Structures are given as structure tokens and as C-alpha cells.
Amino acid sequence: QLVESGGGSVQAGGSLRLSCVGSGRTFSSYDMAWFRRAPGKEREFVAATSWNGGTTYYADSVRGRFTISRGNAKNSIYLQMDSLNLEDTAVYYCAASRIFSFDTDYGVPPRYDYWGQGTQVTVSS
Numbered sequence: 001q002l003v004e005s006g007g008g009s010v011q012a013g014g015s016l017r018l019s020c021v022g023s024g025r026t027f028s029s030y031d032m033a034w035f036r037r038a039p040g041k042e043r044e045f046v047a048a049t050s051w052n053g054g055t056t057y058y059a060d061s062v063r064g065r066f067t068i069s070r071g072n073a074k075n076s077i078y079l080q081m082d083s084l085n086l087e088d089t090a091v092y093y094c095a096a097s098r099i100f101s102f103d104t105d106y107g108v109p110p111r112y113d114y115w116g117q118g119t120q121v122t123v124s125s
Contacts, residue, residue, distance in 0.1 A: 001022060001114055002022055004020050004117065006119060007120045008122070009124065010121075012124065012125050015081060015082045021076045022114075027096050033047065033095050034068060036088075037118075045109075047059065047067075053070040061087070066082070067079070095109070095115050
């Protein structure tokens, strides 16, 4: 029900834009987020947006380089990734849920009910 796209290979310092589109249900009232899992590491929070796009949160490691946004129909989200570095190499996952306490739980994976299959981002030197 969530499908990511836009991943690929890029050199350090480059940019990519990830997309996540919902299908089968309307996600316009859902809080949505991006997580990632690097090889040999745990899944980690990247960025989140509230259902209306009015509130966003970022991991310290990506703040100032990544931008999360919602599509006009609010059933999709995007992740603009600039100034990519080697540590950004990972599989990126889109997630969605209605989170009662979004402001405290936005970065907690079990709080999300729907997940995409992931898209690979590889940054090389």
C-alpha cells in the first residue's frame, strides 16, 4: 500500500529525491515518515511529517540536508536529499500511521502501521 521510488546510485555531494505513494487507501490523514537501514545497522529514523504537513521532524544526521514534504493530495510524501555522503547509503522505507502522540512518537518504528518495501540509495566516493 506504500510504494517508494527514486533510489539509485549517486556520488558523494549529489542529490536524490525519493517518492512514496499510497494506494489501496487514502493516507491524507496519516502521519508519514522515512526510515532507513544501513548494512549491518538497525533501522533508524530519518524524517517525519504530520498528516497536514504542518509539522516536520528530522534526525540530527540529516537536518539541513534532507527535506520531507507531502504531495498536494497528501497521499504521498517526498524526501529531497542533498549533499549526500557515504553514511547515507541505506535502504529507505516509507511509513504511515495515525499517531496519537506524534510529537513524541514520530521516530518510533512500532508506532507506524504501514510500510513500503524500500528503495536502495547508494552513495559512492
